[in-house]
Amino acid sequence: MPDKALSGTKVLEYAQFVSGPYCAKIMAGFGADVTKIEPPEGDIARKRGPFPGDSPHPERSGLFLYVNTNKLGITLALDSPQGKEIFKKLVRDTDVFIEDTAPGTMERLGLDYSALKEINPGLIMASITPFGQTGPHRDYKAYYLNLCQGSGLGYATPYTPLDPQILDRPPLKEGGLISEYDCGTTAAIAILSALYARMFTGEGQRIDVSKQEALLNLQRPEMAACLTDGERLSRGTSEHVDALSGLYPCKDGYVYAMFSEDHHWHALMDLMGNPEWAKNEKFSTVEKRRELQLEDTHPHLMPWLAEHTREEILHGLQTRRTPLGPLYKIAEVPHTEHMRVREFFVELSHPEAGTLSYPSAIAKFSESPMTLERPAPLLGQHNEAIYGQRLGYSSEELSRLKDTGVI
DSSP: OOOOTTTTOEEEEEOOSSHHHHHHHHHHHTTOEEEEEEOTTOOGGGGOSOOGGGOOOTTOOHHHHHHTTTEEEEEOOTTSHHHHHHHHHHHTTOSEEEEOOOTTHHHHTTOSHHHHHHHOTTOEEEEEESSOSSSTTTTOOOOHHHHHHHTTHHHHOOOOTTOTTGGGSOOOOOSTTHHHHHHHHHHHHHHHHHHHHHHHHOOOOEEEEEHHHHHHGGGHHHHHHHHHHOOOOOSOOTTTSSTTEEEEEETTEEEEEEOOSHHHHHHHHHHTTOOGGGGSGGGSSHHHHTTOOHHHHHHHHHHHHHTSOHHHHHHHHHTTTOOEEEEOOTTTGGGSHHHHHHTOEEEEEETTTEEEEEEOOSSOOSSSOOOOOSOOOOTTTTHIIIIIIITOOOHHHHHHHHHTTOO
8 A cells, every 4th residue: 555645744732622632633534643641631522422332431432533534642740740751752753733722731831832842843743722822812711612612613603595594593512512613724734734834944833723714714705895895795695585595494304505597497397297386477577586485385395395305306306406405414324325335434442441333534545545453542542652662661661650640
């Protein structure tokens, strides 16, 4: 098998929950040698479900298992004198250090970038925090829910013409932990750029990732409209919420469609068998149909949609060169024919959680493929390999470090 894109790149991760670990997971997938450092009590994600059989267990958290594949795992108390010295030894031959502690924490530990670059001038250190390392909000604490709302995502989620009052509803939370994954992806892009720059300069650098700013960057059209025109684009605006566009319920779920264009409308009518009601003058031209209200179209469309499945509507309109998007539940996606052919979901065995199905590579590389080679580590699973074989600590020394709570 050919080398992977980041083979030979050594990464240390001292991060918990989702953003930092997902950032490191992306790099591990690209082939980087990622060592995850957990405090002796473990990453807080180990307490988050889902758990197999709904039985909580620190080694069986679905969240932890997913965001920590392909990594080695060690435990280390960075707030102890011995822990700091061990960490410095690890940093000496590290290319990237990813951390998500509160601003000022690494400085108080004497492990900030200025101190670490004295040990390793080529080190790239990425700090992922809610509001960044500077500014009046830098010390504010925040959960992913706060950050979702602090970036405006809450007012942009969701949009549906079936609820014309949605613009007046309170802000919502986006599904799952999407914003956390988005922040992790942003950090990974920044790190890869810094690695590329180091190829030419030989110098490392500090990367300051603000989660709020990462999420704001995902909403540039909405932000630009607000700053330039004072227009609030949230959950759909009047020109998007109309009688011929949006989310429609059908027999087995929902589809998203736009029938505003003339050929799209005629394709739908053809699929429906050119019903008599469509011959009414108000449906005759694009201009007239743009004046329609929900009560003009929904009483006709909804009964027909309720009798047909997503696949029937999708393929019926596709053959008539009209776009339509079926909406799938998360549990349905792995079982679609497309996912099976692409082999996106793969099975991976874990010593505690057993064999589970995992999403695999975020992209397919022709020459340096991303693969799932290693399940998420058990707590401290690679202490002996890293501290003993890599750093040269004896078995007796490791036992003392464990007994004193350093590892």
